[in-house]
Amino acid sequence: MGNDEAGDEKNRVVFVTVGTTCFDALVRAVDSNIVKQALFAKGYTHLFIQMGRGSYLPTKSEEDASLAVDYFTFSSSIAAHLRSASLVISHAGSGSIFETLRLGKPLIVVVNEDLMDNHQSELAEELADRKHLYCASPQTLQQTIADMDLSSLSPYSPGDATPVAQHINNFLGFPDD
Template sequence: MRLAYFSSMKTVFVTVGTTSFDELIEAITSSATVEVLKARGYEKLVLQVGKGTVFPSPETCTEMTLETFRYKDSIAEDIRSAHLIISHAGAGSCLEALGAGKPLLVVVNDKLMNNHQLELARQLYSDSHLLYCTCSTLTETLRTMDISVLQPFLLGQPQNFANFLDKALGLK
């Protein structure tokens, strides 16, 4: 039996899924954003950078404990141990974070054409399940966010999620 190690550090987990979203990784590790995270009591930053070319090392972010990786078989433990999840707006990443009952801040990649991610984020935001922003508004969103207003997203009814996605993407 393996004993799980639970860190007492207040942790932010950032995921870009299987994509490349270097702009988010650069924005979250900027000195201004790290300063805001520290002011909010966060002490550790865990980055899943996917296919990106930006791969921050602990030496590039000395103000917080930093872990960086590309992929793991499962990020469930990273999600479970996080106090805040910051994610790209992929449906799978959003669903996994919301299913774990964690506060979620979605960063929409506004450089994508025909951005269905924005539609998904807006719908989940309007239902009070998450907060969202873009890379250019990330620092200010973190500074002013109130995660206490977020409502749980209830899982276990796949048809409800399918209907939700259809509605969010304008298919219904």
């Protein structure tokens, strides 16, 4: 595996996004020392967190920290952040998932277990089953990072959405068209 997964860029940025929601459990998880150590061990150099409406403030890194950490609340477009990322850790919003996959970026989707009727987790789990991304919870994020092999992920092509949409529609109880 090694450090060649994202080419030979000097900076290997992990971009974390919660979208427009509040998902403090995810921000807290990526801000934990065990997750930061797991990312550093995989060769990542920067952690950039979009924290949305959350109230938990991540710890900005000290000068001597192994992983540079910064955060912000909202941006008019996260596309530039996604493009510069070597790894994306996202909430389970379909917009964030598909935008990241379209850019061909490795993705870990973290499911918000506090949401009732969380149909987003169905989408994330289906795409994980198809090896397009990794799926985790805030509690399993560190282990997912430690175990991930980005070379085992399959590229996503937009034409693949039909069976995924069909699966979700069936799950939600919509009849086949």
